C-alpha cells in the first residue's frame with residue numbers, strides 16, 4: 001500500500017498560519033482560541049498570520065459578521081499581516097471572490113478524470129445511506145455516478161439535472177500524517193467515499209476551497225479544532241491530486257460549555273462581543289484562552305509577546321477544555337491590577353459616565369481602584385459615593401439597630417477627620433474592632449465590604465459623612481426611611 005504524507009516544511013522557514021472563520025455568526029471563545037493559537041505561533045517566530053474569510057455559504061454568510069469578527073480580533077490585539085482590510089499578495093482573502101481560482105482547479109481534476117459529475121438527488125443519497133446503515137455499514141457515497149459515459153452524463157443534463165462534482169478517492173491506499181497534537185494518524189482510503197468538492201450551484205465545498213487556499217497562500221501550519229481531524233485525509237488526497245503542497249496540522253481540543261457540548265455559533269455560546277460589552281479587558285480574555293488546552297510555566301499575567309514566547313505546539317493538550325467563567329474573572333482581576341494608570345483612568349471614566357463629578361475623579365479612582373472588576377462596579381460605587389446610601393436590607397438594619405442611635409450620633413457629633421470620628425465613637429460606646437468599623441462602614445456605604453474607610457470618609461467629606469451618620473442614627477432607631 002502506498003502512503004501519502006504531508007510535505008515536510010523546511011524548519012528554518014518562518015511559520016505562516018491562518019484563521020479561516022465562516023462569517024455565519026459572532027465569534028465565540030472556541031473560534032477565538034483557534035485564532036489566538038495561530039496568531040501566537042506566527043508571532044513567536046516572526047512569521048505571518050493570515051485572516052481568510054470562508055464565505056462560500058452564501059445563504060448563511062453575512063458581511064456584518066465579517067466586520068464583527070475583524071473588530072473582535074483587533075480588540076484582542078490579534079492583528080493579521082494579510083487578509084481583509086490589509087490585503088496582501090495572495091488576495092483576495094474572501095473565498096466568495098476566489099471562484100475563478102477554484103474553477104481552474106476543478107477543470108484540472110476533471111481533465112485528469114480525478115473528479116466526476118454526480119447527478120444523484122438528495123433523496124436518492126438519503127435512501128442509499130439508509131440501506132447501508134440497515135446493513136450495518138458506515139454510510140458513504142455508493143459510487144453511482146462514478147463511471148457514467150459521456151452520453152449518460154449528457155442525457156442527465158438534458159433532463160435538467162444539475163450535478164455536483166465529486167473527487168474520485170483512490171482505492172486501497174493509506175493516508176498517514178503526523179498531527180502536532182495527536183501524533184501519527186492513519187486512514188484507509190477505502191473508508192472514505194468519493195466526496196463533493198463543488199456544489200450544484202458551482203460554489204466550492206469546504207474540503208476543497210479550504211485546502212486549496214491553504215496551499216496557495218503558503219500556509220505552513222494549520223491549527224484548527226479537533227472537529228476537523230477526519231477532514232484532513234481527504235484534504236491531503238486532494239492536494240496530492242492537485243500537485244499542491246500541504247501544510248502540517250495541529251488539531252486542538254474543543255472548548256466545551258457547562259453542558260459538555262462544544263461551544264458553537266449554533267448553540268448560542270457567549271459571543272466575544274458580549275464579553276467586551278460586559279467590560280472584560282482584552283488582556284484577561286487572551287490570558288484565559290491561552291491557558292485553555294495549553295499549559296504555560298508562568299502563571300502570571302502575560303502580554304501577547306509573553307504568551308507568544310511561551311507558546312509551544314508540544315504543550316497543547318488533547319482533552320477537551322471546559323470554559324470556566326471563574327477563571328476568566330481571575331484573569332480580569334489580574335489584568336485590572338496590572339493596568340497602567342492612564343488606561344485605568346480611561347476605563348473608569350468610560351464606566352462611570354456622567355455619574356462621576358470631574359473634580360472628584362482623582363480621589364474616587366484612588367479610593368475604589370482595588371474594589372472594581374467591571375464597569376458595573378464602578379457605576380455602583382459612583383451611585384453610592386456621589387448619590388445615596390442604598391436602603392438597608394434586613395441584615396444591615398440589624399447591624400444598625402444593634403449599634404444603636406447613640407453610636408451614630410457620636411460619630412456625627414465628632415467632626416474632624418476619620419481618626420477623630422473613630423476616637424469619639426470608641427469613647428462614647430466602648431465599641432472596638434468589627435463592632436466599631438462595620439456599623440460605620442454600613443452607615444457610610446450601605447455595604448459590608450469596599451474600599452478603606454479613611455479613604456471613603458475623605459472622599460465624602462465631613463459634611464456628607466455627618467449627614468450619613470445622622471441618617472444611620474434614624475435608621476438605627478427603626479424610624480421609617482426618609
Ligand SMILES: Nc1ncnc2c1ncn2[C@@H]1O[C@H](COP(=O)(O)OP(=O)(O)OP(=O)(O)O)[C@@H](O)[C@H]1O
Nearest residue numbers: 021022030031034224225254255262263264265266
Ligand atoms: N467549541 C470549539 N472549541 C474549539 N475550537 C472551535 C470550537 N468551535 C469551532 N472551533 C474552531 O474555530 C475555527 C473557526 O471555525 P468556524 O468559524 O468555521 O466555526 P465553526 O467550526 O463553523 O463553528 P460553529 O460550530 O460555532 O459554527 C475552526 O478551526 C474550528 O475548529
Ligand SMILES: [Zn+2]
Nearest residue numbers: 118119120145
Ligand atoms: Zn451520484
